[in-house]
Amino acid sequence: MRNIIAYGLTILRGSLYVILLVLVTSPLTGRSEETVPVEQPDAQLRVTGKLAKLDIAAGKGMLLTDLEKPIFFRLDRPDLLERFSIGDRVTMQLDEEGRVLKVIETLPAEVHEPPPPAK
Numbered sequence: 001m002r003n004i005i006a007y008g009l010t011i012l013r014g015s016l017y018v019i020l021l022v023l024v025t026s027p028l029t030g031r032s033e034e035t036v037p038v039e040q041p042d043a044q045l046r047v048t049g050k051l052a053k054l055d056i057a058a059g060k061g062m063l064l065t066d067l068e069k070p071i072f073f074r075l076d077r078p079d080l081l082e083r084f085s086i087g088d089r090v091t092m093q094l095d096e097e098g099r100v101l102k103v104i105e106t107l108p109a110e111v112h113e114p115p116p117p118a119k
Helices: 002-025
Strands: 045-055 060-065 070-074 089-094 100-105
Touching: 045 070, 070 089
Parallel strands: none
Antiparallel strands: 045 060, 045 089, 060 070, 089 100
């Protein structure tokens, strides 16, 4: 009988520790982590295509989408495009004024052969 009571008390003590842990880490206790804003404007446009024109000295360029639509952009940070060259396929994030925020190298779309016709 004493073993059963001791076992029950052990379970009760463990449960109390879990409840205490939940209460201490709960956002309802008034403790919350402070978020720090990042100094990066929100991207308004994400576009993928081939780099068609690039004038780093003038800080501008043009991306040609897969539908042959030209997208003109401004380049305030030349380091974003230092490893790319004309003809590379990239995805750019642009702000509302057409400034480049981020550039990611994009692989060409995969083309799969259609399955053989059923016999």
